Amino acid sequence: MVNEQRSIGIVMNGVTGRMGYRQHLVRSILAIRQQGGLSLPDGTVLWPEPILVGRSESKLQTIAKEHGLDRWTTDLDEALRSGAEIYFDAQVTSMRSEGVRRAIDAGLHVYTEKPIAEDTEGALELGRLARSAGIKAGVVQDKLFLPGLRKLKRLVDGGFFGRILSVRGEFGYWVFEGDWQEAQRPSWNYRAEDGGGIIVDMFCHWRYVLEDILAPVRSVQALAATHIPERVDEQGRTYPATADDAAYGIFELDGGIVAQLNSSWATRVFRDELVEFQVDGTEGSAVAGLRRCRVQHRSMTPKPVWNPDLPATEDFRGQWQEVPDNTEFDNGFKVQWEMFLRHVACDEPFPWDFLAGARGVQLAELGLESAAEGRRVEVPELTL
Template sequence: MTVHTRRIIMNGVTGRMGYRQHLLRSILAIRDDGGVLLPDGDRIQVEPVLVGRSAEKLQALAAQHDVADWTTDLDEALADDTATIYFDAQVTVERKKAILKALSAGKHVYTEKPLAESVDEGLEIAEAGAAAGTVNGVVHDKIFLPGFVKLKRLIDGGFFGRVLSVRGEFGYWVFEGDWQPAQRPSWNYRAQDGGGMVLDMFCHWNYVFEHLFGRVDAVMAKAVTHIPERWDEQGRRYDATADDAAYGLFEIGDTIVSMNSSWATRVERKELVELHVDGTHGSAVAGLFGCRIQPRERTPKPVWNPDLPTDLDFRAQWDEVPDNQQFSNGFRAQWEDYLADVHHGRPHPWDFMSAVRGLELVDAGLTSSAEGRRVVLETRTS
């Protein structure tokens, strides 16, 4: 067995997502488990190099997790030829310039989404990535969720017949920050800092829809700011200038997808995200972990009668899809795939161009909301 070590420059790991999902539950977990096991018996071991603005936070993280290298100087980190991968989990507005620097330094680049703030910026990054000739990838974590893996299994197995429609619900109540601290960073609710539900979640929904149902042909959307004022991490009041909810209707061939995304909703469902898929031969409801099905052979025949309460327990008429495999953290699963692609020098399937298509959907959704019309996507990407 040969161990191949990859040193990874990780920028933005003092933030919530960068720390919890990427550093702690992905890279450090891979390191502590002895690396990624390859089919030939070799392993890819990882060594993080922490980068950020706060020396105090970085030093504390490094000491806590036995990480040898950290710096507040990105240029210094990029000049290290032994660190061949750059990862970006910064706020969106800082991402473009850092990724372009990393590509110029000849690094492989893996990044959180959104890739950029606009389609044009995303295309600029994608073109730079193609010119660099390195392996680039963008976090598409939701397709690795156990519930969505099970849903994909059903689709590929022909369970649904013809998929007719999809109804999606995502979100929860994010506290305003005055009488209870908010559980999301304040920049998410300021448009000038790269916040906004459409920019954040339409990038996700685009790759989820592509993976499960196909490319989006057209969209009608309404973006709103339900909560106009919030309080930041220091308890200071600020104007919420970004949309905190988005209601979308997406056309994918003959399939109609309605997707509600909101930070101003209280949850009355089994999981924080659910997709209800109806097909001619069966239906399914998939969430983060679970997936319930109802084939046509077990479909009941309810009758509308507003004069009497129903005696049917509709939720009890669905069956759970078994796991049939061991699922790991979705962020870690994609990290392992990406590291294997870098090792073998092959393209990562969820690359910069896939992220640009997400930005195209963002642009179409915002245009639809502003102009009150259906927008057909005229993609500039393959």
């Protein structure tokens, strides 16, 4: 017996960009097609039909040809009138709100990258518009689906840490200036007027990582820096970097937990993964990255002795244990796409709505305020 197939059109705006193309089109939507579609609880197979949207006709045509797709356009309104059910946005931050607003007006469900708007009030307004229109809305929270953080969440839920005391996080890598080596990130990331900056980018992530895995954020104190004041863009032109490329934040969470998170595009990596979080508790500690998670329980904690006059002979990393996978981990972006598709198709739960997106924007906005004024800022509750 062949299961019934149901097509669902998805307007994908911004697929010519790095994240929109690699993670959302290739590793999510096309990967779902390659596995034969998405099986729904009633036995129906959901078949995503992407409609590619972007500003460059030649780039869209190249992508479509490479992947055997025939629906693409540079006209967003044309795509929104195509009969598609979902609008996805991976544009630059400064253009996102307008695209999302037009999709809501057209009656499409919306799934979008973050930040969903340039300020908190704009994000809340999108949430109210989505609620009034009766459409389903979701925001990408990809790091929750990384294997390392899923293992960390498992440890928290299982009570491994006892009372959690603190979190220390390190994220970042060296992004080349663009002169003698091409930059790994687009130049708009370093222009505040185009929605760039690492606080705007990463504090949205830190909000949902901290709150979904550990506890709600109650205050932020941040120091922003532009370590590299001048960079070279994609056309070889030198431009001033007007946005922060590093941020050093202290976050107070419920329960007295203190989180210290460093984010930088001007640091060289001397750790096992590009992002790592160490969580310390009364009963044990863990270090989680993108894929790995290692632990040291209270009963297995050695007693190191500080002696600066002698070389250290202990293998400190060897004293930690690896947390097993215990399951197969699929691409995190794809996993969340499947959840949102089921949310639209059969009303399965999807907790990361536009209010969740607004909370991320709020933390970024308050982080910038804290950095500008040099003070600790409380994080108030948000409602639509």
